[in-house]
Amino acid sequence: MPKTATIVGAGLVGSLWAVYLAKAGLHVKIFERRADIRKAEISAGKSINLALSDRGWRAFETVGIHERVRKMAIPMYGRMMHDTDGNLSFQPYGQKGQAIYSVSRGGINALMMDIAEEEGQLDIYYHQKCYDVDAIKGICYFEHTKTGEHTQIKSDLVFGTDGAxxxxxxxxxxxxxxxxxxxxxxxxxxxxxxLPANPDGSYKLEKNALHIWPRGRFMLIALPNEDGSFTCTLFMPHRGPQSFEQLTSTDRVNAFFEQTFPDFYALMPEVGDSxxxxxxxxxxxxxxxxxxxxxVALLGDAAHATVPFYGQGMNCGFEDCSIMWQLMQQYGQNWPQIFEAYQQERKPNADAMQELSLHNYHVMRDYVADPDFLLQKKLERKIQELYPETYMPLYSMVTFSHIPYAEAKKKGMQQNKEIKEILKKYPIDAFFENNTITEWIHHYMKTKKEAVS
Amino acid sequence: MPKTATIVGAGLVGSLWAVYLAKAGLHVKIFERRADIRKAEISAGKSINLALSDRGWRAFETVGIHERVRKMAIPMYGRMMHDTDGNLSFQPYGQKGQAIYSVSRGGINALMMDIAEEEGQLDIYYHQKCYDVDAIKGICYFEHTKTGEHTQIKSDLVFGTDGAxxxxxxxxxxxxxxxxxxxxxxxxxxxxxxLPANPDGSYKLEKNALHIWPRGRFMLIALPNEDGSFTCTLFMPHRGPQSFEQLTSTDRVNAFFEQTFPDFYALMPEVGDSxxxxxxxxxxxxxxxxxxxxxVALLGDAAHATVPFYGQGMNCGFEDCSIMWQLMQQYGQNWPQIFEAYQQERKPNADAMQELSLHNYHVMRDYVADPDFLLQKKLERKIQELYPETYMPLYSMVTFSHIPYAEAKKKGMQQNKEIKEILKKYPIDAFFENNTITEWIHHYMKTKKEAVS
Structure with a gap:
């Protein structure tokens, strides 16, 4: 029966996984290459923030730490689109009350390290760079990045949560x-x-939304921080006519923002300096x-790093922990069996999550500004409202459910096809305008059910 | 103007590339992880042998070493297929006189190291394991695998020819x-x-052929060595009903060979012991x-390791050297330009070579025993014989020409499609039988030409 575990990497997934293992009664040592994030100077606004959704929340609930995370999480109920004229349009992510949550990577990481240490039976070592692993013997080799000292640690289990x-x-x-x-x-x-807060600490943009400036081949997004600021991210090609390689001076940056994101530029005319x-x-x-x-087992980005466009990288890593935990309950402490079941179950789901992430880049930077896409979303929300047991849009399956990613993707693609056909065949726009949409949906679903049975 | 070069890896491509660089007037140091292959105990029969074809020969000719290689190369003029009843059928690789050449990896490697050393301005260091490279400064870091001594070497150029x-x-x-x-x-x-030689040193199988025992999901092949032996290779799945994991005892190996490759088993009833x-x-x-x-630049397997089924891994690596050499002539010693042109030219060709290698596995283990495939080959050879300027089968383009792999692949796929259509439409078999095939091909090519013009 394994009694000791080494976790390499004290990031989000590593520190959460430590809490799980400590709860399972294992003696856990975590080795982290960097300094203690709680002592280093990183303010919330400076670190990247992330969107936490239901898969992540469940992983916290399992070990009873969700309440503490909730205190530092800002709900975002939908996308707020900014067009080039500064017009805003809001698109809810799901049904009333459903939200994804903006959390600071540094803040949540520090919290989880606190919680992990409170569990006891757990030590965290910093400045420890892993340079070799013997998976058969369970030995990890570290070099202290400050002193050069070498350490080797033997344990029953080794978890690689050390990122991409x-x-x-x-x-x-x-x-x-x-x-x-x-x-x-x-x-x-x-x-x-x-994007800093107003002098009085208030937010310069609507707080409870994920802001998007969709511009076709590229986009700007903004997520709220607790201190009133927003962490904004510009995604665009490295090279080409409209790309990072063109933005070589403060003036060019300012001109680009003024022209492309005028409402943002008005809020932050010093963007070039930042x-x-x-x-x-x-x-x-x-x-x-x-x-x-x-x-040895890999969890999180070490196994399946992705692009950030579905906000599922962290959530998928946290779900790795929930699933491994479920398998621990199922197979006792038979770790070879747990490991085998874990990878067989998670691999196709991680693959699906990655495909979805890539696909959503197109959605975010392009489709969200497309009237057909918006109408599709509106129709899907309406169908879901009327038939919550039967119909869940792809975004909701990924974000607000625990349906395995691969299954969500498959079902979502089928639904997508169906909805597109409906939009071609029926004047859905008109049904919304003359308030007959509810009636029409009931009729459609009834016909469909009859056709199937 | 670069004056010094470090080559990491003294394998086939590394030692050939050293000859090229020495000819270009550079001072070259080669670092090899293993022992000197010329002093270690490796007999020809024990090392894997490889099929050398025209792209490889050209690389030797450029630096004038082809005659010396030729002395240790055994021409193989075609495939000799062995069916389960022990029946043989021979399929030429190309036109009369065209062959691929069986060479011993160890033998050819040792020869090239001799030639490289004769060039002067060149040192080879053994037991040197590269553990880090600084591409910007041109520094390579090595650890001596016997003494643990660390060395760092700074040079103008660094070439990674250290394999997959x-x-x-x-x-x-x-x-x-x-x-x-x-x-x-x-x-x-x-x-x-x-498969050892006969007691009198003679070959147990036809010397000048590549032998194949095609069996659908797997195959056995044999290439001749200079000492009368053959190096045989069994390719099959690792796992499954007919796989390596089933062959767990001498008895099982013997039974498998007796049943699957009876004519081979008759020649080597001690196969289980070996x-x-x-x-x-x-x-x-x-x-x-x-x-x-x-x-830094990568050449050979370090850039594009492949599966061995088209016999092009080594040839492609040697062609990397020819192409880099051509670019050196074209751009003088402007290395940034040479490197950029090299990778842009070679990458799509290496990709095509890899696709062809995978595809040829199916050809070798399956199609070569298929009458339709054999008829197709026969027709292609006939067309090529009559229209050598116009028509070259895919295998010949890859093996007996210097047409870039990507171009060969594209053209070959088109031709393949055309030939398959011809075989569907016309009784080609009958044309061969009643000796009207030549006439028919002339007619077909004339009609085709008229249709195009």
């Missing part, structure tokens, strides 16, 4: 014959910009298999 | 944002078996991009 460029994966799994691996960069990069506060970053998809090897 | 699991790629390129990488294992593995002489190995495709970064 996982040292655990890199130094052990990737060397095994039969290990499939790919890293693929998309053409686009991103740069963050902090341009270099955050680096230009790249976006990659990472796929690999198997995820487990002898005493 | 390249340390140069791994420790530098793969860490760069924007570096796409994938390693994909196919389901099948392979194991080599040495089973463990060579390890079970895996087969992977490696793709990445870019291939160059500052002072």
């Amino acid at each position: 460029f996982s040292a655990v994966r890199y130094s052990e799994l990737q060397k095994q014959a039969g290990f499939d691996y790919s890293q693929h960069y998309i053409e686009d990069g991103y740069r963050e910009i902090l 341009w270099s506060d955050h680096p230009l970053s790249s976006l990659a998809l990472i796929q690999c298999y198997p995820w487990t090897y002898h005493r | 699991f390249s340390a140069v790629r791994y420790s530098e390129l793969q860490k760069q944002a924007g570096f796409d990488y994938s390693q994909h294992y196919i389901e099948d593995g392979y194991r080599e078996i040495l 089973w463990s002489d060579h390890p079970l190995s895996s087969l992977a495709l490696i793709q990445c991009y870019p291939w160059t970064y500052h002072r």
Whole structure:
């Protein structure tokens, strides 16, 4: 019966997973390459923020920490679209009360490390760079990044929660014959910009929304922080006529924002000066298999890093923890069985989540400004309102349910096809205008049910 | 003007590339992880042998070493198929006199290291494991695998010719944002078996052919060695009903060979005892991009490792050298320009070569035993014989020409489609039988030409 576990990486998934393992009675040691995030100088506004949704919440609920996370989470009930004339349009994410939550990566990470330490039987070591792993013996090798001191730790289980460029994966799994691996960069990069609060601390944009400036080949988004600021992110190609490589001076940045995002520019005419506060970053998809090897398992980005356009990277990593936990209950402490079931169940779902993430980039930067797409969304919400047991739009299945990603994707694609056909065949717009839409939907669903039975 | 170059990996491509660089007047240092292959105990029969074809020969001719290679190369003029009843059928690879050549990896590698050393201005260091590279400064870091001593070498150019699991790629390129990488294992593995010569040193099978025992989902092949032996390779799935995991004892191996390859078994009833002489190995495709970064470039398997079914892995690596050399002539010693042109030209061709390699696995293990496929080959050879300027079968374009792989693949696929349509439409079999095939081809080509013009 395993008694000890080493977790490599004290990021979001690593620190949450530590809480789970401590609850299961294991002695846990976490090794983190960087400094203690709680002591380093990182303000909420400076760190990237993330959208937490139902899969993440469930992972917190399982270990009873959701209340504490809830206190630092800002609900966003829908997308607020900004067009080039500064006109706003709001599109709810789901039914009344449903929201995704803006959380600061640093804040939530620090909280989970606090909670993990409170569990006891748990130590966190910092500045420990993993440089080798022996999966068969369960030994991890670390070098202290300040002192150069070498440490080796033997434990019954090793978990690689060390992110997209996982040292655990890199130094052990990737060397095994039969290990499939790919890293693929998309053409686009991103740069963050902090839109400060008003002098009185109030928000410069609607607080409870995820703001999008969709512009076809690129887009700007903004998520609220607790201090009244917004963390904004510009996604666009690295190279080409409208790309990061063109924005080489403060003047060019200002001119670009003034022309492309005039309402944003009006709120932040100093955008050019803030341009270099955050680096230009790249976006990659990472796929690999198997995820487990002898005493080692990968969770989170180490197994399936994705692009951020569905807001599911973190949520999927947290769901890895819930699922592994379920399997621990199911198989007792038979870890070879748990590991095998874990990877077989999670791999197709992570693949689906990645495909959905890529697809949603098009949705966000392009379709959200498209009248047909908006009408489709409106119709889907209406059908769901009337037939909540029967119909759930793809976005809701991904964001507000625990339906496995692969199943959600498959069902969602079928629904999408059906809705598009409806929109071609019937004047849905007119039904909304003359208030006959409810009646029409009842009629349609009845006919459909009869056709099926 | 660059004066010094470091080559990491003294394998086939590394040692050939050293000859090229020495000829270009550079001071070259080669670092090899293993021992000197010329001093280690490796007999020809024990090392894997490879099929050398025209792209490889051209690379040798450019630096004038083809005559010396020729002395250790055994021409194979076609495929000799062995069916389960032991019946043989021979299928020429090309026109009269055209052949691919069986060479021993160890033998040819040792020869090229000799030639490289004769060039002067060149040193080879052994037991040097590369563990880091600084592409911007041109520094490579090595650890001596026997003494543990660390060395760092700075040079103007660095070439990674260190194979599929390249340390140069791994420790530098793969860490760069924007570096796409994938390693994909196919389901099948392979194991080599040495079929010894007769007691008098003569060959047990026809010497000048590549032998194939095609069996649908798997196959056995044999290539001649200079000492009268054959290096045979069994390709089959790792797992499943007919797979390596079933062959767990000497008896099972013997029974499998007796039933599946009876004529081979008759020649080598001790096959079960030799089973463990060579390890079970895996087969992977490696793709990445870019291939160059500052002072570093990858050549050969480090850039594009493939499965061995078209016999083009080594030939493509050698062609990398020819092409880089051509670009050196074209751009003088403007290395940034050479590197950029090199990767842009070679990447699509390496991709095509890999697709062709995968495709040819089906051809070898399956289609070669199919009458339709054999008829197609016969017709293609006939057309080529009559219209050598106009028509070259895909296999010939890949093996006996220098047409870029991507172009060969595209053209070959079109031709394939055309030939399949001809076989559907006309009784080609009958035309061969009643000797009207020549007449018919002339007629067909004339009609086709008229249709086009």
